Amino acid sequence: MNISARNQIKGVVTEIKPGVVTARVILDIGGGNRLSSVITMESVEDLKLKPGDTVYAIIKSTEVMIGKD
Amino acid sequence: MNISARNQIKGVVTEIKPGVVTARVILDIGGGNRLSSVITMESVEDLKLKPGDTVYAIIKSTEVMIGKD
Amino acid sequence: MNISARNQIKGVVTEIKPGVVTARVILDIGGGNRLSSVITMESVEDLKLKPGDTVYAIIKSTEVMIGKD
Amino acid sequence: MNISARNQIKGVVTEIKPGVVTARVILDIGGGNRLSSVITMESVEDLKLKPGDTVYAIIKSTEVMIGKD
C-alpha cells in the first residue's frame, strides 16, 4: 500500500518502553538522528515490534514544524 | 527555549512552495533523508525562511507512526 | 507494509478539490458515512488519486476525539 | 455547538481500556468498521463513557491520510 504521508523514513528500533495504553518506540534513522514515537500497545503487539527491527517512521507533513535559531 | 517535542532534527531548507494560507517546505536532513513540512505562509514570512537556511524539523512523538514490511 | 495506525477504513474517492499546496479528498466509507481528508497536492499526484478509486483512510488513534450528546 | 471538524461519525462504544493518563476507546461505526480512539482518562470520566453509549468520533480533516494499493 502506498500512503499519502510524505515522510517515510527508514530506521532501526533501538528501544521500546511499554505503558498501559501506549508505548514509546525509539528509532535510529542514521546520520546521528533518532526518532521518538508514541503508539498504542496494541500496535506494538500487532506489528510484533522488537529492538533490531527495520521499520519506517511515517509522519504527515502537516505535523512537521520548523524551528530556526 | 527548550521544547517538549522529542524530535528536533537539523536540516537544510531545499525548497519552499508557497500557497495562499499554507506553504510546503522541504528539508534535507542528511543520510539520504528529506522531510516535508506544511506550515502557514505567515510562519514562512516570520522566520524569513529561504532555501539554504539551516533549521530544525520539530515533531511531537504522538505524531510519529511506525510501518513494518 | 503494515502500519501502526489503528484506523484503516476502506472507501471510494468521490471528490477531489485541488488547491495550491493541499487538496481535499472526500471518501464514501459505506454505512452512510463519508470521510474528509486534507493531504498535499503532491500526494494526490503521487498516488494518482481520482474519483472512483478504492482507497483506505488512515487515522492514528490519538487523533480521534469522542463527542456525546 | 457546531464544530469545524469535517468528520463526525456516529458509533457505539464497544470497549474502554483504561490507562493512567490516557484510555483507549473502541467504537463500532457500522458497515463492518470500528474506530480506535486514545483520549485522556479525565475525558472518559467527564463524558461518563461506558460500553453501549452512542457517541460520535470527531476527526479533523488534516489528520486523515490516504492509502492506495
Add this chain to the structure above:
Amino acid sequence: MNISARNQIKGVVTEIKPGVVTARVILDIGGGNRLSSVITMESVEDLKLKPGDTVYAIIKSTEVMIGKD
C-alpha cells in the same frame, strides 16, 4: 454535544484569511492572547464564520506541547 477535547477556549473571531482548500482564522481569547487556526474553507462556510463571532477554540490535549526558557 460534549466533546472529549480538554481545551475549549472562548474567543472572538478577529480575522479570516480565505485560501482555496483551507482558511486561517484568528481568535482573540482575552488576556492579551490570540489563537491561530487553520480549518477547511467548507468549515468556514458551514459555520458561517465572520469577524466578531463568539466561538470556541477546541484543541486535543495530545496536540499541546510545552516550551520552557
Add this chain to the structure above:
Amino acid sequence: MNISARNQIKGVVTEIKPGVVTARVILDIGGGNRLSSVITMESVEDLKLKPGDTVYAIIKSTEVMIGKD
C-alpha cells in the same frame, strides 16, 4: 530558537499527573483559561517541569478547531 507554530501562550504549570509513558500537564494561561497537555514523561523530566514553572503552550495552527453555538 523561533518556531513556526503560530500559538505560543504563556502560562503557569498548576498540576502534573505522571503516567508510565505520558504525563498530563495543566497550565493556567490567565483570563480564567487553563490548558491541558499530554506529553511524554521523558519531556517532563528533561524540562524539569514542576508546578509553579512559567512555560509556554505551543500549538500548531492546523491542530486548532473552531466550535460555534
